Amino acid sequence: MSALLTLERVSAGYGHQQVIRDLSLALGEGQLAALIGPNGHGKTTLLRTISGLLHPSGGTIALEGRRLDRLRPDQIVEAGIIHVPQGDLLFPEMTVLENLRMGAYLPEAAREEARRLEEVFALFPKLRDRQGQLAGTLSGGERRMVGIGRGLMAGGRLLMLDEPSLGLAPIVIDQIYEAIATLRASGRSVLIVEENAMRIAELADVLHLLDNGSFAWSGSGAELLSRPESLAAYLGA
Numbered sequence: 001m002s003a004l005l006t007l008e009r010v011s012a013g014y015g016h017q018q019v020i021r022d023l024s025l026a027l028g029e030g031q032l033a034a035l036i037g038p039n040g041h042g043k044t045t046l047l048r049t050i051s052g053l054l055h056p057s058g059g060t061i062a063l064e065g066r067r068l069d070r071l072r073p074d075q076i077v078e079a080g081i082i083h084v085p086q087g088d089l090l091f092p093e094m095t096v097l098e099n100l101r102m103g104a105y106l107p108e109a110a111r112e113e114a115r116r117l118e119e120v121f122a123l124f125p126k127l128r129d130r131q132g133q134l135a136g137t138l139s140g141g142e143r144r145m146v147g148i149g150r151g152l153m154a155g156g157r158l159l160m161l162d163e164p165s166l167g168l169a170p171i172v173i174d175q176i177y178e179a180i181a182t183l184r185a186s187g188r189s190v191l192i193v194e195e196n197a198m199r200i201a202e203l204a205d206v207l208h209l210l211d212n213g214s215f216a217w218s219g220s221g222a223e224l225l226s227r228p229e230s231l232a233a234y235l236g237a
């Protein structure tokens with residue numbers, strides 16, 4: 001496995017509060033890796049650190065061997081890491097199409113815009129029908145689709161999704177997960193934060209359980225599905 005993203009002994013937090021401690025992980029090209037674990041244990045903080053919104057207080061982060069941990073967030077996007085945050089952060093007064101196009105602002109992405117737009121519409125056919133609708137009037141599920149679609153418009157090497165199923169109805173979660181399965185099958189590298197470990201276990205190549213800022217367990221989805229009782233204390237199963 002050639003590592004796409006490598007973290008070595010990364011620590012980060014807010015002010016004097018250290019949230020993640022000495023975390024190491026390697027994500028292979030084309031892999032889907034999941035960060036699981038209880039609320040408030042640092043999953044979002046880890047994504048924010050990788051995308052440069054927080055600077056690590058220690059350790060190194062590299063994409064294909066290139067150090068990222070002192071770069072600005074815009075430089076990290078340019079390097080190929082796309083972060084779809086919790087809460088979608090769409091522009092409510094702009095249409096679906098305008099929001100999607102905002103993702104393709106870098107020169108390489110702008111050249112690819114028409115092709116990528118077709119990919120997004122193939123993944124979320126509903127968005128094709130709603131491309132002229134204002135984002136502020138969309139349902140929660142449609143907003144989530146636009147958020148992920150905008151990330152895909154940027155291209156990149158690694159897509160990071162922070163709890164894409166949060167707050168959605170089960171049927172809509174199924175649609176979002178179907179899209180994630182399609183992305184995985186197409187060979188995209190994905191790092192996803194998911195509260196529902198059992199759901200993501202079916203899709204993930206590897207899962208990392210974050211407990212109090214450290215990895216308490218890492219393993220494959222098949223391992224978790226065959227022995228869920230081993231992690232029951234963490235996952236509330």
Ligand SMILES: Nc1ncnc2c1ncn2[C@@H]1O[C@H](COP(=O)(O)OP(=O)(O)OP(=O)(O)O)[C@@H](O)[C@H]1O
Binds near residue numbers: 014038042044
């Ligand atoms: N901007 C911030 N300033 C100070 N502390 C923060 C900030 N953001 C998060 N924290 C704290 O960092 C810790 C980890 O939060 P984080 O959001 O990374 O957890 P999480 O595992 O992603 O949980 P959730 O799924 O609820 O987002 C929590 O104690 C939280 O209160």
